[in-house]
Structure formats: C-alpha cells, structure tokens
Amino acid sequence: MLALGRPPFSLAGLLRDYRSGARRPSEVARELGERIEEDEEPVWITKVAPEDLLAAARTLDGGDRSLPLYGIPFAVKDNIDVAGMPTTAACPGFAYVAQDNAPAVELLLAAGALLVGKTNMDQFATGLVGTRTPYGACSSVYDPARVSGGSSSGSALAVALGQVAFALGSDTAGSGRVPAAFNGLVGVKPTRGLVSTRGTVPACASLDCISIFAPAVADGAAVLEVISGFDPLDPWSRPAPAREHEPAREHERAARVVERAPRELERAREPGARLGIPLPGQAEPEEAEAAAAWAGALERAEGQATLVTVDVAPLLEAAPLHYAAWVAERTSHLGAVIAAEPEGLDPAVAAIIRSGADLTAVEIFDAVH
Numbered sequence: 001m002l003a004l005g006r007p008p009f010s011l012a013g014l015l016r017d018y019r020s021g022a023r024r025p026s027e028v029a030r031e032l033g034e035r036i037e038e039d040e041e042p043v044w045i046t047k048v049a050p051e052d053l054l055a056a057a058r059t060l061d062g063g064d065r066s067l068p069l070y071g072i073p074f075a076v077k078d079n080i081d082v083a084g085m086p087t088t089a090a091c092p093g094f095a096y097v098a099q100d101n102a103p104a105v106e107l108l109l110a111a112g113a114l115l116v117g118k119t120n121m122d123q124f125a126t127g128l129v130g131t132r133t134p135y136g137a138c139s140s141v142y143d144p145a146r147v148s149g150g151s152s153s154g155s156a157l158a159v160a161l162g163q164v165a166f167a168l169g170s171d172t173a174g175s176g177r178v179p180a181a182f183n184g185l186v187g188v189k190p191t192r193g194l195v196s197t198r199g200t201v202p203a204c205a206s207l208d209c210i211s212i213f214a215p216a217v218a219d220g221a222a223v224l225e226v227i228s229g230f231d232p233l234d235p236w237s238r239p240a241p242a243r244e245h246e247p248a249r250e251h252e253r254a255a256r257v258v259e260r261a262p263r264e265l266e267r268a269r270e271p272g273a274r275l276g277i278p279l280p281g282q283a284e285p286e287e288a289e290a291a292a293a294w295a296g297a298l299e300r301a302e303g304q305a306t307l308v309t310v311d312v313a314p315l316l317e318a319a320p321l322h323y324a325a326w327v328a329e330r331t332s333h334l335g336a337v338i339a340a341e342p343e344g345l346d347p348a349v350a351a352i353i354r355s356g357a358d359l360t361a362v363e364i365f366d367a368v369h
Contacts, residue, residue, distance in 0.1 A: 075119050187220075
C-alpha cells in the first residue's frame with residue numbers, strides 16, 4: 001500500500017533542491033533505500049546494490065548540476081537491457097546478462113539520471129494485470145485487493161510508491177498506460193519509432209514502444225525529450241520530422257520542460273481544460289459496480305474540465321486485433337522460448353503465445369489492412 005503522507009518524487013522539485021544546494025543525490029540515494037525497505041509490494045526483480053547506488057550518487061554529487069535529469073532516480077522494466085544486469089522478462093529460465101545498455105537507458109544516464117533497478121512485470125509483457133509473474137503479483141497502491149494493471153506493473157508501483165521519480169516501461173497494447181491509470185500516474189506512450197526499442201525483449205516488435213511512468217505530464221515530457229531520437233541500428237526506428245536528434249540540444253529542451261512544469265500544472269487547472277470521453281453507448285461498463293464508478297468519475301470530471309465526446313469506434317474495432325492477429329508476431333519472437341518451457345514459465349502467458357501458431361497469413365494481412 002502507498003505509505004500515507006509520502007508524496008511521489010517531483011522531478012522539478014528535486015532539480016530545484018539540487019541546484020540550490022538544499023539536497024544532494026547521495027542524500028536521496030540513502031532515502032531511497034529506506035523507502036524501498038518500507039514497502040512490501042514486489043516492485044523489483046533486480047535492484048542496484050546499495051553500495052553501488054550510493055557510489056553512483058556520490059559521483060553525481062560532484063558532477064554537472066545543469067544536466068536535465070541530474071540525480072533523478074529512475075527504474076527500468078525488466079525487459080529492457082541494462083549493461084551488467086540480468087534481463088529476465090519475468091521468466092527466470094529466459095534470463096541473460098545484458099552486455100550493453102538499451103539506447104533509452106544510455107541517454108538517461110548521460111542526462112544525469114540515477115538508476116535504482118529493474119522492475120517486476122507480466123511475463124514477456126503478455127498481460128494487462130500485473131499478476132503473471134513468478135516474482136510476486138503486484139496490487140494497486142490504492143487497494144491490495146485490486147490488481148496493479150500490467151504488464152509494466154513494477155515500474156508503475158516504483159513511481160506511485162515514491163521509490164523513484166520516473167520509470168521506463170513498455171507498451172504494445174496498453175502496458176504503459178493501464179498500470180498508470182490504476183495507480184494515479186501519467187503513462188506516456190510515444191509515437192512508434194520515436195524512441196529506440198533496441199535492447200528491449202520484443203512482444204510484438206512492429207508495435208512495441210518504450211513508455212514512461214511519471215507523476216505529472218511535464219515530468220513525462222521532460223524524460224521523453226531525453227530518450228527520443230532516431231537510432232540507425234534499430235530497424236523500427238523512424239526519424240522525427242523537422243529536427244535531428246542531438247543529445248546536447250535535447251538536454252537543453254528537456255531542462256526547459258522541467259522549468260515550465262509548475263506553470264503547466266497551474267494552466268491545467270485553469271478553465272478551458274478539455275477532457276475527451278466516448279460517445280454515449282460506446283464504452284459504458286456493463287457491471288453495476290463499474291458503471292457506478294464510471295458515472296462518478298464523469299461527474300467529478302465535469303467540475304474540472306469541459307467534457308467533449310469523441311467517436312472511439314475505430315479504437316474499439318482495432319483493440320481486439322492485438323490479441324488476435326498480432327499474437328502471431330509474439331509467437332514468431334517467443335515461440336521457441338515457450339516451446340523449451342523455461343523455468344518459471346507462466347501457463348497463461350504460454351497459452352497466449354502458443355495460440356498464435358493457429359493464425360493464417362490471410363487473417364494477419366486482413367488485420368493489417
């Protein structure tokens with residue numbers, strides 16, 4: 001459960017304290033250790049050793065405080081490579097020690113961010129619940145009887161519990177947004193190809209994105225500025241229009257986003273904010289309890305924003321395709337691994353991945369078209 005009275009880390013607040021000399025990264029590193037020990041949720045699969053975390057933070061103490069993410073603690077979903085650490089994808093029998101950092105991780109470290117560890121997840125990023133893992137099922141910070149959402153469950157909890165300021169997840173069908181919604185966070189899913197997915201265990205490589213969990217939109221935007229950019233070694237990477245990726249310039253842009261964060265939050269509270277909701281009849285829950293919760297959410301939202309109806313029919317038509325035709329792509333990536341029945345294999349995950357072998361090429365092209 002969320003520790004009462006413990007706020008999530010604020011990226012802008014931490015940077016302000018660092019730059020004024022009010023705090024140092026080494027002090028925050030010690031605080032992190034205490035927070036992580038207090039919490040009982042199975043957030044982590046592999047943590048940076050406390051002495052190594054403190055050593056990295058002390059190096060930052062004497063470093064360049066103008067870096068856009070100087071001393072900002074972060075976590076990485078355990079299907080994303082961190083050099084020298086295991087990548088398990090929540091399957092112990094699949095695990096390997098990564099030789100290199102994924103480009104997104106490398107860019108974060110270059111921007112001054114402080115890596116805390118690698119987080120729990122639905123195995124092979126297959127599921128939206130946070131329970132398909134041998135490392136312990138995650139629950140929502142608001143209610144231990146309810147799921148955390150997945151597959152990036154540990155990354156969401158690490159931020160919601162105030163153990164890190166932001167975290168990387170992955171998003172193929174919703175894995176970077178569902179656990180954000182279930183834990184009161186912002187989930188940022190970048191445009192496909194904007195952030196390199198090299199060094200990420202694929203779920204469906206043509207759809208996969210590295211996502212960001214943060215307490216506020218401005219924080220997520222600042223992180224996105226750092227990690228976005230064309231990667232010529234990633235076949236799925238696409239150059240963003242109108243600008244080239246230059247790390248120094250991206251760092252400057254990210255710093256400006258952080259500096260604007262308090263003003264952006266105030267602007268979001270001003271009259272004129274608009275919230276899109278589905279057309280009547282498109283998305284109302286059928287279960288009575290869920291329907292009541294949905295109606296209550298809309299009533300509360302009316303006091304904070306202008307509600308604008310949006311036709312989401314195309315999204316509703318597209319959503320089932322991912323766990324239909326695109327399962328075949330997951331089978332292509334992971335079928336041999338599943339066939340070997342590695343240690344810790346989740347039966348639900350295995351069943352989903354095996355089912356892709358029954359799809360025909362015609363079904364897949366129909367879905368793509």
